[in-house]
Amino acid sequence: MAKKLSIVLLVLSVSLSIVSARGATEAQSDVVKLEFFQQKTEAVNTYATLIEKFQAENPGIIIEQVTVPEPHIVLLTRMAGGDVPDIFSDYPTQLQFRDKVATGLVLNLSEYDFMNRVNPGMLEMAKQADGNQYALPISQNFGGVYYHMDIFRDLGLEIPKTYAQLIEVAKTLQKNGITPFIFADRNMIEHSYLISSGSISPGFLGHLEQVQAGSKKLADFPLFTRIAEVTLELRTYAKPGSLGVAYPQSAELFANKQAAMTLLGSYALTTLNSANPDAEIGMFPFPGDVAEKTSALAGIDAAVCVSSKTEHRDAALKFVEFLSRKENAQLFSDLDKTPSCIIGVEVKNENIKEVIEVINRGNVTPWIKGVFELSVVNDHNKVVQQLLLDGDIQSFLKQYEKVFADSRY
Numbered sequence: 065m066a067k068k069l070s071i072v073l074l075v076l077s078v079s080l081s082i083v084s085a086r087g088a089t090e091a092q093s094d095v096v097k098l099e100f101f102q103q104k105t106e107a108v109n110t111y112a113t114l115i116e117k118f119q120a121e122n123p124g125i126i127i128e129q130v131t132v133p134e135p136h137i138v139l140l141t142r143m144a145g146g147d148v149p150d151i152f153s154d155y156p157t158q159l160q161f162r163d164k165v166a167t168g169l170v171l172n173l174s175e176y177d178f179m180n181r182v183n184p185g186m187l188e189m190a191k192q193a194d195g196n197q198y199a200l201p202i203s204q205n206f207g208g209v210y211y212h213m214d215i216f217r218d219l220g221l222e223i224p225k226t227y228a229q230l231i232e233v234a235k236t237l238q239k240n241g242i243t244p245f246i247f248a249d250r251n252m253i254e255h256s257y258l259i260s261s262g263s264i265s266p267g268f269l270g271h272l273e274q275v276q277a278g279s280k281k282l283a284d285f286p287l288f289t290r291i292a293e294v295t296l297e298l299r300t301y302a303k304p305g306s307l308g309v310a311y312p313q314s315a316e317l318f319a320n321k322q323a324a325m326t327l328l329g330s331y332a333l334t335t336l337n338s339a340n341p342d343a344e345i346g347m348f349p350f351p352g353d354v355a356e357k358t359s360a361l362a363g364i365d366a367a368v369c370v371s372s373k374t375e376h377r378d379a380a381l382k383f384v385e386f387l388s389r390k391e392n393a394q395l396f397s398d399l400d401k402t403p404s405c406i407i408g409v410e411v412k413n414e415n416i417k418e419v420i421e422v423i424n425r426g427n428v429t430p431w432i433k434g435v436f437e438l439s440v441v442n443d444h445n446k447v448v449q450q451l452l453l454d455g456d457i458q459s460f461l462k463q464y465e466k467v468f469a470d471s472r473y
Contacts, residue, residue, distance in 0.1 A: 096379045097126045101142075101149035103135040104366055106334045110399040117395075118386050125379045127151075136160070143169055148371040150380050156190040156199040157363050157434040170198045171370040176381065178388040186405040190364055198369060200384050201405035202396060205365030207259040207329040208419045210336065213344040215242065215324045223348045223418060225355040227264065227294065234301040237324050245298060246323035247306035248314040253452070254432065254445045255361075256327040260298065261291045262359040262429025263352035269435050275468045276436075282465040290353070292457045298327075299452060307452060319343050330416070331365065333401045346415035349422045359429045360422040365402060436471070443467045 102111055108131055115127045130149070132138050139152060140160070148169045154161055164170055173179055174196040179187070186201045209230075216223075216233075219240060224230040234244035247256055261268055265287035274280035282288055299306065303323055306314070312335065318326040319339035327350065336345055352358045368387060370380045386392060393406035401413045403420060411420060422428075432441050444467055451460040 095124055095126060096376050097128060098150040098374075098376055098380055098383065100127050100129045100383075101135070101139060101152040102129050102131050103139065103153045103155075104331065105131055105135075106331050107366060107400055110334070110396055113399060114387065114392060114396060117392070118383055121386075122379075122382065125382065127383060140164075143167065146373075148373055150371055150374040150376060151383060152369050152371070154199055154367060154369050155364065155431075155433070156192070156197075156201065156367050157431065159433060159435075159437055161199070162192060165192050165194075165198050169372055171372040171374075171377070172196050172198055173200060173370070173384070176385070178385045181388045181390065181393075181406050183405050183407055186364060190367065199364075199367040200369075200388055201364045202366040202368060202387060202393065203364075203400055203402040203404055204423075205330045205363055205402065206416075206419050206423060207255060207327070207361030208347045208349045208416075209259070209325050209327055210318065210332070210345055210347050211325045212321055213346045213415065215321070224351050225358070226351050227353050230351050231297070231301075234325075238301065243301075243303050243323040244325055245302040246309070246314050246318050246326050247299065247302050248311040248326075248328075249307055249309055250445070250449050252311050252314075252328070253448050254441070255329055256298075257295060257445075257448050258429060258432060259327045259329075259350050259361050260294055262361055263350045263357060264291050264294050266352070266357050266359050266427070266429070269430065269432060272468050273435065275465060276440075276472050278469070278472055282461060282468075288461060288464065289457060292451060292460050295448070295451060296455055296457070307449070315339060319345070329361065330402045333413075334399075337401075344415075348418045357427075358422060359427045360419050361431065362423050362428045363431045363434065364405065366396070366400070367405075440467065440471045443471075 102108065108129065111129055115129060118127060119125065142148065143164060154164070179197055179200065182201055186204070187197060190197060190199055190201050192198055219236060221233050221236060224233050237244045265285070268287070268291065271280065271285045275282055309317070314326065315328070315332055315335045316339040317323065319336045336343065349358050349360045368384055370377065370384060374380050388406060390406060390408050393404045394409045397404040397409050398412060403411045432444065436444070447460060447463045447467055450463065451457070
């Protein structure tokens with residue numbers, strides 16, 4: 065009798081184990097896991113906070129944020145092989161994004177109501193060749209001159225309104241034993257060059273388009289000589305060896321007051337705050353030779369897309385809709401310290417108000433990757449780097465024109 069009872073109990077135990085395992089498998093199968101390939105490394109923690117909030121509201125959906133070195137190259141390679149993440153961040157104003165849209169691998173978001181929450185100006189900027197929207201713009205980016213507000217205050221320095229005033233500020237800083245500028249290595253040359261050149265010669269990218277089209281010569285725009293002069297002069301007030309200092313290190317050095325100013329974009333603010341939470345850092349627009357011509361580098365920064373091939377479209381769209389809500393966009397803006405693309409979100413960072421005022425006046429320089437192909441941009445950056453290495457302005461102008469004239473064919 066005892067033996068029969070043991071056998072019965074064993075059978076029941078095995079049966080219950082099978083049922084339990086099946087139940088667990090079924091429960092797990094109800095959970096949707098989405099890969100979120102995220103290219104903006106400075107926003108990892110910001111997105112992590114929002115993902116945690118989203119998952120608390122949607123326990124059946126898991127968002128796995130993935131970040132890798134050289135994310136733009138990795139994403140292009142994956143997409144070329146048809147391997148598209150469920151959700152991914154991208155830059156809808158760049159020409160490379162148009163190529164991704166052309167593959168048919170990015171979901172058209174135009175028909176979804178949550179897109180109506182986006183500032184119309186940002187929507188217009190993100191519009192693709194077919195007139196549709198393939199990314200939800202979340203935040204705006206911009207570039208300018210970061211500065212230590214307390215250093216300026218202690219020396220009685222005011223924010224310069226012209227380039228000449230900026231140089232006077234640099235000279236005063238030097239006289240007081242403070243390095244005026246720090247720059248990052250060759251990978252960041254493009255950013256500092258765009259920030260300064262857009263104010264020295266507003267519309268200079270449009271002039272380069274004319275050179276590329278063959279309708280104008282570089283010599284038709286004498287301010288390119290002035291751009292080169294300013295590019296070289298700024299480096300005379302900088303910490304030596306800047307071309308060998310990687311961006312993260314240069315940001316950390318600036319944050320810890322190894323220099324009073326640096327030329328970077330809004331993407332760097334979280335990095336700077338992490339490097340020195342106690343630093344009082346502000347930003348002003350790089351001043352032009354004429355104050356009224358001062359411009360700010362600006363565009364769409366954080367933007368999120370959905371794969372047209374994902375097996376979990378509804379879940380992916382639920383996350384994108386979540387990001388578009390005003391309260392969540394406000395949280396993103398507060399954490400990332402950047403202006404939002406979502407209607408009604410307030411900019412709470414008073415330390416960047418001078419730059420925002422310039423942008424709101426419409427004095428904006430676009431990112432070069434939204435105007436020219438990546439191969440042209442890379443050649444452009446190499447020529448600017450060579451200028452910084454040899455200081456030869458005439459050679460720079462000759463090679464600069466060649467980059468755009470040759471890309472015509």
